[in-house]
Structure formats: structure tokens, C-alpha cells
Amino acid sequence: DAKTTQPPSMDCAEGRAANLPCNHSTISGNEYVYWYRQIHSQGPQYIIHGLKNNETNEMASLIITEDRKSSTLILPHATLRDTAVYYCIVRAGVGAGSYQLTFGKGTKLSVIP
Amino acid sequence: DAGVIQSPRHEVTEMGQEVTLRCKPISGHNSLFWYRQTMMRGLELLIYFNNNVPIDDSGMPEDRFSAKMPNASFSTLKIQPSEPRDSAVYFCASTPDGRGNSPLHFGNGTRLTVT
Numbered sequence: 264d265a266k267t268t269q270p271p272s273m274d275c276a277e278g279r280a281a282n283l284p285c286n287h288s289t290i291s292g293n294e295y296v297y298w299y300r301q302i303h304s305q306g307p308q309y310i311i312h313g314l315k316n317n318e319t320n321e322m323a324s325l326i327i328t329e330d331r332k333s334s335t336l337i338l339p340h341a342t343l344r345d346t347a348v349y350y351c352i353v354r355a356g357v358g359a360g361s362y363q364l365t366f367g368k369g370t371k372l373s374v375i376p
Numbered sequence: 377d378a379g380v381i382q383s384p385r386h387e388v389t390e391m392g393q394e395v396t397l398r399c400k401p402i403s404g405h406n407s408l409f410w411y412r413q414t415m416m417r418g419l420e421l422l423i424y425f426n427n428n429v430p431i432d433d434s435g436m437p438e439d440r441f442s443a444k445m446p447n448a449s450f451s452t453l454k455i456q457p458s459e460p461r462d463s464a465v466y467f468c469a470s471t472p473d474g475r476g477n478s479p480l481h482f483g484n485g486t487r488l489t490v491t
Contacts, residue, residue, distance in 0.1 A: 304468050306482035355476050362474035366419035
């Protein structure tokens with residue numbers, strides 16, 4: 264019962280922007296969009312999350328469409344260290360299940376020199 | 377900020393032995409999670425604690441698995457007896473509270489190999 268759909272893999276040239284898409288067409292009004300990444304042999308690393316508005320932090324930008332059915336994670340200047348599996352996750356904002364963070368298969372991003 | 381600390385980083389044991397994995401959450405975080413990652417099943421939630429109380433243990437595979445949180449700064453995940461199919465990477469995560477606007481922060485995991 265996947266709530267998100269991501270491409271299994273993507274390549275990006277070093278120094279260029281990496282744009283990772285995610286579809287979440289069944290998202291409900293109180294659900295957040297979260298992005299995590301997992302570099303080989305490490306734990307998942309929190310990147311960013313948002314509800315309706317676009318968000319930016321020191322790692323990335325999150326662009327959420329107006330209908331909230333899809334989003335894009337943008338790494339503005341990809342480096343080799345950004346090679347990882349990127350997970351897009353929809354998470355309830357309130358209610359009994361709001362602690363749930365359910366990981367799918369993610370997108371394997373390879374940054375190419 | 378030391379982050380979530382897990383020990384040991386690697387554990388190799390023989391089938392039938394007891395295994396104990398340890399986790400120290402980020403100070404001040406009231407919610408703690410144990411996840412397991414395998415190639416076949418990906419990342420799965422095993423158990424969730426809030427204020428040291430287990431709230432959801434529906435992901436615990438079977439009675440061989442048990443988890444405790446005796447205080448706000450320490451949790452254990454125990455497998456007794458261990459089996460080869462328990463081989464996986466086990467992650468601990470914590471968050472200030474269990475609400476949806478509060479990101480989880482993960483440790484670097486314990487890689488368990490049961491021979």
C-alpha cells in the first residue's frame with residue numbers, strides 16, 4: 264500500500280542540480296511530505312519536510328505542487344557525497360498514527376564525476 | 377549534539393545465542409523507535425516508545441524479540457534465541473515527540489550477523 268511513487272534510479276552530473284520527483288496523489292490535507300536519504304552503511308538522514316509551502320534549508324529545497332499530489336526535492340549543486348538512496352515519505356500530521364514513518368524503496372541517486 | 381548512539385556497530389553471533397542491541401537517544405527526545413533493514417523487506421518499524429512506554433510493538437516479528445526503555449536515555453532490543461534470519465541492520469531513531477511535524481533522527485545502526 265505505497266503512498267508514494269519514485270523512480271528507482273537517477274543519475275546527475277557533479278555540480279549540477281539534482282531534481283528528484285515524487286508522486287503522492289492520495290495525500291490528505293494533514294499529511295506531511297518528508298525526504299530522507301541513506302548513504303551506504305549509514306542510518307537514514309533527515310533532509311527536509313513540508314506541508315503545503317515550498318521549503319528550503321541548508322541541504323535542499325522542497326517544491327510541492329499546488330494540488331499537493333507531487334513534489335520535487337532539489338539538491339542545488341550535487342557532489343559525489345550526495346550519492347545515496349533518497350526516500351520520499353508521506354506522514355500523518357496529527358492523530359494516532361502520526362508517529363509512523365514508513366519507508367518505500369526510494370530513488371538511488373548516482374552523482375557522476 | 378552527539379546524535380543517536382547505537383552499540384555495538386557490528387555483532388556476529390551463533391544461532392541460539394542471546395543478542396542485545398543498545399541505543400542512546402538524543403537528549404530531550406521523548407520518542408524512540410527501533411527499525412530493521414534487510415534487502416528483502418527494506419526498512420521496517422519494529423517498535424515505538426513514547427515517554428519510555430511502548431506504544432506500538434506490532435512490528436516485532438515474534439516472541440524472540442523484546443525491547444525495553446528503562447529510562448529516557450537508554451533502550452535495548454533483545455533477541456533470544458537468535459536465528460540466521462534475524463541477520464539485518466537494526467536502527468534506532470528518536471524525535472522530540474511522536475507528532476507528524478517532528479523529524480526522526482537515526483543512529484548509524486548495528487549490523488547483526490547470525491551464523
